[in-house]
Amino acid sequence: MTDQVASPANVASETPAASRPARGPWATALRKLRSDNAAMVALLIFLLIVALCLLAPFYAQYVAHNDPFRSNLSGKIMLAGKRVPVMESSTEGLGLGFTPIGPTWDITAYFLGADGQGRDVAARLLYGGRNSLVIAGVSTAMCLVLAAIVGLVAGFFGGIADWVLSRLLDVLWAFPVYLLAISLSIVLISHGIDIGPISINAGSLSLPIFIIGIIYVPYVARPIRGQVMALTQSEFVLAAIGLGVPNHRILFRDILPNVMTTLIVFVPLMMAINMLTESALSFLSIGVQPPDASWGTIIQDGQELLYTRPMVALAPGIAIVITVLALNILGDGVRDALDPRSKLRIRTA
Amino acid sequence: MLGAIVKRLGQMLFVMFGISVLVFLIFFATPGADPAARIAGRNASPETLAAVRKDFGFDRPLPVQYALMMNRLFVTQDLTSFVNRGWKVVPAVIDVAPVTLSLVTGAAILWVIGGVAIGLLAAATRGSILDRTLMMLGLIGVSMPVYWLGEVMNLITQSRMHDSWLFAWVPQLGYKPLTSDPSGWFLTLVIPWITLATLYMGLYGRVLRANLVEAGQEDYIRTARAKGLSETRILVRHALRTSLITIVTLFGLDFGALVGGAALLTEVVFGLQGIGKLTYDALRSLDLPVIMATVMYASFFVVVANALVDLLYVVLDPRIRKA
Numbered sequence: 001m002t003d004q005v006a007s008p009a010n011v012a013s014e015t016p017a018a019s020r021p022a023r024g025p026w027a028t029a030l031r032k033l034r035s036d037n038a039a040m041v042a043l044l045i046f047l048l049i050v051a052l053c054l055l056a057p058f059y060a061q062y063v064a065h066n067d068p069f070r071s072n073l074s075g076k077i078m079l080a081g082k083r084v085p086v087m088e089s090s091t092e093g094l095g096l097g098f099t100p101i102g103p104t105w106d107i108t109a110y111f112l113g114a115d116g117q118g119r120d121v122a123a124r125l126l127y128g129g130r131n132s133l134v135i136a137g138v139s140t141a142m143c144l145v146l147a148a149i150v151g152l153v154a155g156f157f158g159g160i161a162d163w164v165l166s167r168l169l170d171v172l173w174a175f176p177v178y179l180l181a182i183s184l185s186i187v188l189i190s191h192g193i194d195i196g197p198i199s200i201n202a203g204s205l206s207l208p209i210f211i212i213g214i215i216y217v218p219y220v221a222r223p224i225r226g227q228v229m230a231l232t233q234s235e236f237v238l239a240a241i242g243l244g245v246p247n248h249r250i251l252f253r254d255i256l257p258n259v260m261t262t263l264i265v266f267v268p269l270m271m272a273i274n275m276l277t278e279s280a281l282s283f284l285s286i287g288v289q290p291p292d293a294s295w296g297t298i299i300q301d302g303q304e305l306l307y308t309r310p311m312v313a314l315a316p317g318i319a320i321v322i323t324v325l326a327l328n329i330l331g332d333g334v335r336d337a338l339d340p341r342s343k344l345r346i347r348t349a
Numbered sequence: 350m351l352g353a354i355v356k357r358l359g360q361m362l363f364v365m366f367g368i369s370v371l372v373f374l375i376f377f378a379t380p381g382a383d384p385a386a387r388i389a390g391r392n393a394s395p396e397t398l399a400a401v402r403k404d405f406g407f408d409r410p411l412p413v414q415y416a417l418m419m420n421r422l423f424v425t426q427d428l429t430s431f432v433n434r435g436w437k438v439v440p441a442v443i444d445v446a447p448v449t450l451s452l453v454t455g456a457a458i459l460w461v462i463g464g465v466a467i468g469l470l471a472a473a474t475r476g477s478i479l480d481r482t483l484m485m486l487g488l489i490g491v492s493m494p495v496y497w498l499g500e501v502m503n504l505i506t507q508s509r510m511h512d513s514w515l516f517a518w519v520p521q522l523g524y525k526p527l528t529s530d531p532s533g534w535f536l537t538l539v540i541p542w543i544t545l546a547t548l549y550m551g552l553y554g555r556v557l558r559a560n561l562v563e564a565g566q567e568d569y570i571r572t573a574r575a576k577g578l579s580e581t582r583i584l585v586r587h588a589l590r591t592s593l594i595t596i597v598t599l600f601g602l603d604f605g606a607l608v609g610g611a612a613l614l615t616e617v618v619f620g621l622q623g624i625g626k627l628t629y630d631a632l633r634s635l636d637l638p639v640i641m642a643t644v645m646y647a648s649f650f651v652v653v654a655n656a657l658v659d660l661l662y663v664v665l666d667p668r669i670r671k672a
Contacts, residue, residue: 171367317497324492
């Protein structure tokens with residue numbers, strides 16, 4: 001595809017074909033990214049986390065031997081040759097109530113201890129990670145596709161379409177993202193959504209994906225629109241228009257490939273932001289709904305056990321920090337490789 | 350300059366109108382369920398439902414419903430909660446606003462000072478271990494969920510290390526009004542301020558460093574160096590001054606994200622009864638009128654704050670006055 005694509009450098013100045021580098025812009029960027037050690041380590045860590053989370057059912061069934069979605073208040077486990085209850089009678093205060101078992105550091109049983117319902121935190125962490133990653137990933141894809149459509153339409157066609165879309169983006173941009181997410185979530189959480197062909201049940205994972213996929217669209221669509229507007233005025237697009245190339249062909253063959261770099265730069269950074277947003281919504285109990293788990297819901301589960309069994313809240317938080325940090329470092333690397341002058345700067349919420 | 354100000358204020362009003370329409374549509378016109386049932390909360394009786402339907406004009410066209418709603422939110426301010434019967438929502442929101450403002454203002458001062466210090470230090474020692482450490486710490490700060498950091502802070506200062514000399518001064522969670530107990534107000538807010546500022550300090554430090562490094566390539570910096578000025582003076586008097594414009598813009602944008610997001614989560618974790626905590630409690634009981642009011646007031650506040658920052662920007666940057 002690189003042959004067809006006018007690289008960004010060619011847009012600005014007409015480089016004679018002979019002096020053009022032998023390698024296309026994508027290959028150059030990939031080489032640059034590969035030589036970025038920090039970004040490669042971050043990518044490796046991220047892939048490792050994804051792999052671990054994918055192994056969640058395997059871990060729960062064959063290693064930890066428990067069902068992380070069923071409460072286990074009266075269960076006992078073997079620990080160092082002794083049978084230990086999962087929920088210990090509380091020794092503090094009046095001795096009423098139960099305290100879940102703390103981290104056993106034994107990979108086969110309650111490695112990170114139990115939560116308030118006697119469920120294995122380690123197994124839930126892996127299952128929760130799957131949901132957190134899926135939501136972050138799919139909502140990122142949704143956000144970028146929507147933003148690309150809005151940016152292309154507004155930037156290329158201009159006129160009334162641009163006016164309407166730009167005003168809509170202005171409003172969404174000024175609307176604090178969390179407040180928008182909270183409004184959408186609270187309305188949709190109890191009844192789901194039902195607009196024509198789109199029908200999402202309440203409590204479905206698609207709901208947080210849908211909400212997070214929408215709220216950040218302006219942050220991506222605005223720079224895309226600006227880029228498309230500049231490209232529409234560029235000589236190669238004017239030439240294509242002059243030759244009578246149909247609009248859809250210009251959009252997809254001439255303009256889209258040129259904003260592709262921008263979109264790709266956004267991928268890891270948006271995933272990081274989306275992951276933080278998902279965890280915050282789940283922590284506020286308007287994201288992932290029980291019995292499903294995500295890192296945010298586990299932190300919430302751990303909130304009341306914070307002083308007695310801090311591991312329940314600490315572990316998922318550490319998982320989030322490592323994953324988001326890896327994505328941010330990777331994102332910096334991708335940006336340096338594809339957009340050396342760092343024109344794009346992303347706001348974090 | 351006057352033209353720019355009028356234009357910005359007009360834009361502000363338009364955005365406020367847009368947000369109010371959007372919030373209205375989300376709460377009243379989202380397909381899927383009867384809006385009356387949403388407003389009335391869980392297990393509402395048929396009589397309540399009928400009353401809500403009549404009260405909010407659900408049998409009338411959408412524009413009328415919108416006008417009725419805005420009237421209740423901003424003019425008569427008599428929107429009531431149905432979960433806590435008869436509880437007037439708007440005065441409740443205004444009552445708790447000082448808590449949120451105290452939290453946000455203190456944190457903002459801290460993160461701007463901290464961020465500028467980090468950025469300057471990193472730019473001055475570019476390429477050194479200190480620079481790399483600061484930038485990495487900044488990135489970690491940006492990558493942490495703020496509510497989780499708050500919980501870790503609580504774990505350390507309220508429980509695990511509360512008895513040590515370091516954190517013995519940390520009072521119980523909660524808020525003390527500035528007017529009646531100034532020292533209590535300060536002490537209870539120190540840890541929340543630090544928590545909230547950590548996130549943004551890193552971000553600002555990183556952005557400022559990038560800006561300063563970029564400014565270092567400019568001709569006017571070379572001129573300053575050729576004049577024989579000291580590096581510190583060049584950095585602070587010449588490079589920092591232009592970079593601060595970026596920081597001001599960023600501040601305006603983040604302030605919004607903060608009031609609506611991070612501050613809400615911080616309030617929840619530290620038990621500060623502000624607008625965020627009010628929203629959170631309403632979320633748990635599905636009390637939609639309260640959520641709608643807090644969302645509307647908080648976003649309007651943010652929009653106004655952003656407009657003010659932009660006006661400040663007009664004053665700071667002479668080029669914009671001309672445009």
